[in-house]
Amino acid sequence: MIPSKLIKNIAYRTGFDLCGITSCHHLAENEHRFREWLASGYHADLNYLERNLDKRFDVAKLVDGAKSVIVCAVNYKSSRSLGYPTTCRSKIASYACNRDYHTSLKEMLKELYITLKKQMPTLQARLFTDSAPLLEKQLAVEAGLGWIGRQSLLVTPEFGTFVLLGELVINDEVDHYDTPFEGSRCGDCHRCVDACPNSAILPTKNIDARRCISRLTIEKLSDESENSSLTANRGNASKTGLHGWIFGCDECQSCCPHNRTTPYASNPHFAQPFDPAELTAEEWLTMSEEEFALRFGHTPLVRRGLQRIQHNIQLDRD
C-alpha cells in the first residue's frame, strides 16, 4: 500500500499543480449518460467514441490489475486564455500555444512513476494523457479535483478550467483516497452557454460535437463531411461558423468567472506561449511549411498541420 502523501509530494515536485487519487471503480452513472448522448447522435462522426464502452467506464477493465488512479493536473492559463480582440481572425485555443501537452505531461508522469518505483519496486503503472478511452474529467471529480461545468469541462477551485490532465493507473492500493468533489459551483451562472457562438452546449452538460468549433477545426474529418457540417448550418450563419477560430476554441472558458482570478501558468512548459494575435490570417495563408515547422513544430498545431489551419481560415472567410 502506497502512502498518498508520498505520491502527492512527488507529483508537486515534478511540476503538477494538482494531484488527487481515486480507487478504480465502475462509473455507472456516467456510462448511462454517455450512452444516452451517443444515442442522440451528438457525437457526429466521432465514431471512435462508440468503441470500448465497457473499458471507458471501468479502469480495471482497461488495465489488468489496476487498483488506483493518480490524477494530476497542470495549469496552462495565459493572458490569451482570457480572450482576443474582437477583430482577431487568427484565434487559437490557448493550450495549443505551448509545447505539445502530450509530450510534456507524459514526461512528467514518467518522472513521477520512476521516482515512485524507486521506493516501491513492485509498482506497475500505465500513463495516460488524452490517449485512451479513459474518463479523465470524471476521474478528476472522483479524485476531488473539481466539478464538471455546464460546458462539460472540469472546473477546479484553484485553477478554473485551464488545466490539462494526466493519469497514472497503478496496480497498488493507496492508504488514503480523496473524497469525490461534491456538487457543482456553477450556481445560476450560464455564461458559457451564452458565450458559445454556435449554441453547441446542451442542457445536459454535453456538447453537440456537430456544432463545436473545437471539433470543426481540429478533429480528423474528410473534407466532405467537414464542409457539410458547416454548410448544413449556413442557413443560420450567425450561429454556426468558426468565428475567427483557426484551431480550437476557448469561448466557453474565457467567460467563466472561475477563471477570472486564477494564477497564470508557472510550469515552464506552459508559461511562455506564443501569442496568436501577433499573426494575421493573411500571414498564416502565406506561411511556408518550413517556417511552420520551425516556429510551431513543437506545438499541438502540427497535429493537423499548416494546410488544415489555412483551410480553416478559408472556411471562416466563406
Ligand code: SF4
Ligand atoms: S469550444 Fe467553442 S464552440 Fe465548442 S462548446 Fe465551447 S464555446 Fe462552443
Ligand code: SF4
Ligand atoms: S461559465 Fe458559469 S456555468 Fe459555465 S462552467 Fe463557468 S461557472 Fe459554470
